[in-house]
Amino acid sequence: MLPVYTSGESISIRCLPPNPSEVVHIQYFKDGKKFEISLEKLYVISSLSTGKKGNYSCGYMCNRYGRQILSKTSQSVSITVVDIPRAPSIILTPKLPFYIAGETISFKCSLPEESTAAIIQYFKNNQEILKSKTPKTKFTYDVSNVSVKNTGSYTCQYCLSYSGRNIVSRSLPISITVEDPPSTPVLNLAPNLEIFVVGESVVLTCHGFVNARHNIYKDGLLLLNDFTHLIPNLRLSHNGNYTCAYILDNKGRQVESSRSETVNIYVIDPLPAPTLTLGGPIVKVEDGIKVILNCSAPDDELLRTFYYFSTTEENDVTNLTAFSASFELELEPISHISYICEYEQELRGRKIRSRRSQTLYIQLSDGSLLSPPEIAGIIGAVSLLLCFTLALWFYMKSKKYNRQNRFRFSWYWKENQSPKISHPLHPLCPVKKTEGTNQVVEPHGEGNKETVSRSPSSLSIFTQKDTDDAIEKPMNFSTFHYENQSEEHSTSKYTTF
Incomplete structure (x- = not known):
């Protein structure tokens, strides 16, 4: 017996007479009103509702003295029914x-x-x-x-x-x-290298689920809807991290797999081309011709392998390999040959070839080849010419230096020296004698000028350059005169330089 029942629940009401053998039938009452007559001692309400709540009781009929007598009603039972609370x-x-x-x-x-x-x-x-x-x-x-x-x-x-x-x-x-989630796809890179060079090609392939839609991502962003991606001409812009995933249609739902492991593409510019030059003169040897090639590349200290390619006049191509930038080889006598070179360097476990150098064309005709003695003679002649040029340069520099400085000199004339100029000239300035009495000669008309000198045995001429600033002009000397003495008289003459 519960204090309250909910709608829909079931209950059983049992009526128990004191002497069951005398019972003809049982009557059930609700709120004092008869509502059921039954031979059963058990009354079942299979589905309660709020309308069935109330006070229930029962009584029974028995035969006594030739008639049916109703017993007293039982104690009532109260049944409370409530609706079930609305479902959450x-x-x-x-x-x-x-x-x-x-x-x-x-x-x-x-x-x-x-x-x-x-x-x-x-x-x-x-x-x-x-x-x-x-x-x-x-x-x-x-x-x-x-x-x-x-x-x-x-x-x-x-x-x-x-x-x-x-x-x-x-x-x-x-x-x-x-x-469980779909299996994780695998992104393959072919060729699988750690470093690539601009211009090379790669293929990205996503291995996922058959009949699924595949996506390839670059740096987390969708790149294309396909399971394969060909990059025929790599550029620096292709550097990045690549992943892939696939999408399945399952029970009306689009299910995306987890992303694959990251594949990195690292692209660099091609290695710079080397410069191919002759490492020395072309020399005749006993069996042919000796040539030294010099393949110069940046950062000479790095370990590299050098490759040389030659083409003869018959267009025969020969490949040569060296581990040094300088390569010496002997050739058979031919008219001409051309060479190019390239080098190989290891980066991130991969050997990468550089661009090729310019073509070096070598003329090997007899007129263009020199033997060692001829080469030595040419070197000696060039050295001698260089020494002569330096000596001439020092001489001209020294001469110019002397002309820029003042100088003076003295000229001593011996006694009775005859003049070199036969015609007397007019004096330009007075004369100073070194011995005896000095006289200033005044001109007396045209012709020779005469003066009397008592004891001039010799004449000393002092000359000084007139100006110091006119370096490049001819030197102007002062006028001097000389004397021709005799016992009777002396003659003075003037000469100008």
């Missing part, structure tokens, strides 16, 4: 036909309006998994990183108390299915 609603977010392991889902249990429950519970396959601790009107259950174990049927319920009995209302069930 359970909402699943996101709502999908199935879920992938690792995703997050959320259940939300909401009570009817103006309802507050002391307890809200969650059930999985009718097993309690979570219960609220305080009165609530709604309660949320979050499941992060779901797995296959989370597959099942979920409900929620809340409880209300009536006359000491807790009445429960449960939601409709909601089922979820959790599946």
Whole structure:
């Protein structure tokens, strides 16, 4: 016997007469009114409703003294019926036909309006998994990183108390299915190298699921919708990290796989071309011709392998390999030959060839070849010419230096020296004698000028350059005269330079 029943529940009312053998039939009363006559001692109400609540009692009929007599009614039983509280609603977010392991889902249990429950519970396959601790009107259950174990049927319920009995209302069930994620694809790079050179080609291939849609990503952004990607001419802009994934259509849901492992493409400019030159003169040797090639590349200290390619007049191509930038070889007598070179350097475990050098054309005719003695003679002649040029330069520099400085000189004439100029000239300036009495000669008309000198045995002429600033002009000397002495008289003459 419960203090309260809910609509839909079933109850049984049992009527027990004191002497069952005398009973003809049993009558059932509700609120004092007869509503059922039955031979059964048990009356069952299979589905209660609020209209069936009330006070129930029973009595029985028996035969005595030739007549049917109704017994007294039993003690009444009160039956209280209430409607079941409205069921809560359970909402699943996101709502999908199935879920992938690792995703997050959320259940939300909401009570009817103006309802507050002391307890809200969650059930999985009718097993309690979570219960609220305080009165609530709604309660949320979050499941992060779901797995296959989370597959099942979920409900929620809340409880209300009536006359000491807790009445429960449960939601409709909601089922979820959790599946393992699709297998991770593999992104292949061909050729699989750590470094590439501008102009080379690569192919990216995503190996995923058959009949799935594949995507290739660069630096996390979608690059194209295909399982393969050909790059025929690599550029520096192709540097980056590449991944791929595929998308499956499963039960009406588009499911994307996880991203593949990252593949890195690193592109560099081609190595600079070397410069090919002759490392020395072309020399005749006993069996042919000796040539030294010099293949110069940047950063000479790096370890490289050099390759030389030659083409003769018959267009025969020969490949030569050396581990040094300087390469000496002997050739058979031919008219001409051309060479190019390139070098190979190791970067990130890969050997990379440089661009090719310019073509070096070598003329090997007899007129263009020199023997060692001829080469030595040419070197000696050039050295001698250089020494002569330096000596001449020092001489001219010294002469110019002397002309820029003042100088003076003295000219001593011996006695009775005859003049070189036969015609007397007019004096330009007075004369100073070094010995005896000096006289200033005054001209007396045209012709020779005479003066008397007592004892001039010799004449000293002092001459000084008139100006110092006219370096490049001819030197102007002062006028001097000389004397021709005799016992009777002396003659003075003037000469100008």
